[in-house]
Amino acid sequence: MKAIVIYKSKYGSTKAYAQKIAQCLGCEAVDAKSVKAKELEGYDTIIYGGGLYAEIIGGVSLITKNYDLLSGKKLAVFTTGITPIDCREYYDDMVVCKNFKPHMLEKIRVFNFPGKMIMGELTAVHRAAIKTLKKIMSSKENPTEMETMLIKLCDADGDFTDFKAIDELIDYVVE
Ligand SMILES: Cc1cc2nc3c(=O)[nH]c(=O)nc-3n(C[C@H](O)[C@H](O)[C@H](O)COP(=O)(O)O)c2cc1C
Structure with missing residues (x-):
């Protein structure tokens, strides 16, 4: 091989x-x-x-x-x-x-x-992208199960x- x-x-x-x-x-x-x-x-x-x-x-x-x-x-x-x-x-x-x-x-x-995903290592652009994603998804009135999971993942740090x-x-x- x-x-x-x-x-x-x-x-x-x-x-x-x-x-x-x-x-x-x-x-x-x-x-x-x-x-x-x-x-x-x-x-x-x-x-x-x-x-x-x-x-x-x-x-x-x-x-x-x-x-x-x-x-x-x-x-x-x-x-x-x-x-x-x-x-x-x-x-x-x-x-x-x-x-x-x-x-x-x-x-x-x-x-x-x-x-x-270690927050302290991310570029400013990437940190901002994660923050924006979280804001958009969190603003939904009835987030789906998957959206709820993705909102939580925005806080992953490790x-x-x-x-x-x-x-x-x-x-x-x-x-
Ligand atoms: C802006 C941004 C977007 C991301 N999007 C996703 C995603 O869609 N799905 C996912 O599972 N992880 C996502 N991640 C997490 C990265 O994929 C993860 O940190 C990955 O280990 C990075 O690989 P690398 O260290 O080789 O660059 C995202 C991270 C950042 C900073």
Whole structure:
């Protein structure tokens, strides 16, 4: 197997998972900034990781825009975020649907890992975005269960990284 792990990470949580996965697989973890789609032709297994920002997987267009070029390979995408990883309704309806066309999911396996959000580390723009999101959602008269969860998550402040979460991805890649 010739594998590569590619990541886009603003605050380090996705990078930490990428490095751990690469260590387990005995391959390289590379910042997406320095990767061109053409260079991926020589790999048979591609693992892409991106932090979640407003349900968008950072930099995942490297995979989705080049899907036709890459679809013959084993493909896994992982995300890191603060939404509880067992909250499938949120993840499947809002993250997976937004980032992938349905046919891509026949080839791409998607995994979600707990990330980190430390308020003191966020840029002023990101802190303001979280504050605004909380204000908008809190102003709703009858928030749905999911909105109530998202309002609570705006107050998350911590590192929820759990490297045990990668086991499922590793099993998929080596199977
Ligand atoms: C502005 C902003 C928006 C975010 N949006 C989401 C989101 O939609 N879903 C989620 O689960 N986490 C969200 N998060 C949390 C980040 O995804 C989480 O902190 C992640 O671990 C960041 O990855 P990184 O450290 O590799 O940059 C958001 C964080 C910020 C600051």
